[in-house]
Amino acid sequence: MDRLIYTAMTGAKHILEQQATTAHNLANATTTGFKAQIDSFRAVPILGDGLPTRAFVVDATMGTNYAAGSIQQTGRDLDIAVQGEGWIAVQRADGSEGYTRNGSLKINQNGQLQTESGLNVMGDGGPISIPPDVSVTIAKDGTVSSVNNLTAPGATNIIGRIKLANPPESSLKRAADGLFVTSNGQPAPADANVTVVGGALESSNVNVVDTMVNMISLARQFEMQMKMLDNAQNNAGKADQLFGLNG
Template identity: 65%
Template sequence: MDRMIYTAMTGAKHVLEQQATNTNNLANATTTGFRAQLDSFRAVPVIGAELPTRAFVVDATVGTDFSTGSVQMTGRELDVAIQGKGWFAIELGDGSEAYTRAGNFKVSETGVLQTQRGLNVLGEGGTITLPPDTSVTIAKDGTISAVPNGNQVNNVQVIGRLKLVNPEENSLTRGDDGLFRTKGGVPADADPTVSVAGGTLENSNVNVVESMVTMINLARSFEMQMKLIQNAENNETKAAQILSLS
């Protein structure tokens, strides 16, 4: 009987954790460049001489859905989307590198190109500083050019080039901040084959309909686990009654 309790109890616990993951995916359905998180159940045997037939249900994080999201035209000069596979490199507060697909950049008060969270966007030579009173264009290879406002187009000044990387997906890990890092912490090399499109943004790859169906299925699964626990309790009560009669 306790075998049922082990399975139902841990199953209900991890259904709630999967529901939290699914809810987080839904909450980021409109977040630029977001990558959906994937989970699954797996069985883990309970280690112990007296418990060889018992097993826990564990929520195993499979990883991330790295499929590309749809691209939306914005026309904004600091919006840029990666075409195909690849990542933008950004600088964290501790000086380490992280990677994102969100290309809705902004300019800080000091002219530094940053993400919407205020993290510096990295170029191949470090951080990128844009001169004031200029119009910016981002080429397909990530080269950033600036033209002073009111000047002719032939006065183009090349500011730098975005650091675009394309490490192996299985070498990346997602942080609590939603950014990705290499598992060893070693910065990825720039990849000249990664291309971008200016004036566009990549949407989240979360499928809202699929996530809603998953939410309903998880709710039903949790209800089933609760019924199993109730059945185990009822069986134990009946068994105690029979033993007391004997």
């Protein structure tokens, strides 16, 4: 009964945590370039005096589903989608380098190429600045080119190249701001093999149907843990009655 309480209690706690992760994934089912979060759990015995009769559940790992989402054409010049493996390098709020698959870009009032959330897109030599009165195109290899709108025909000028990286998935972790960073905090090198599709965006890799089914399954598992606790309480009550009869 003692073991039953610990198992059911910790199981219910972590089912709620997994339900929160599932709800977070579902909420980001339409977020561009989002990668679903994965939780896994394991049973751990409680060590102490006497026999190891008690166990509890711990969150073993918090992983990520790195599968690519579908590429959807938008026709917008500043939209890019990473084709296959790879990441777009951006400058995080603290100045460090982060990685995203969200290629919905914009040009701010200062002429800097940024993500929709206002983070600078990194180039070979740092953030990329766009001159005024130009039309911008982004090539397959991330090269940013411009054409002057004030001259006809305008000459094509290469402004810079978006840094595209492909660090090993095992070296990446999800940061609190939603971006991915390397485990050692060092910038990943640029990878010339990473390519992008212009005028397109990558959708979230969250499968809405599977996620909804998982939420229902977790709810039923939580109910089962609660029933186990009720059974433990009933067993304790009956044991007290038996002890009372023996007295």
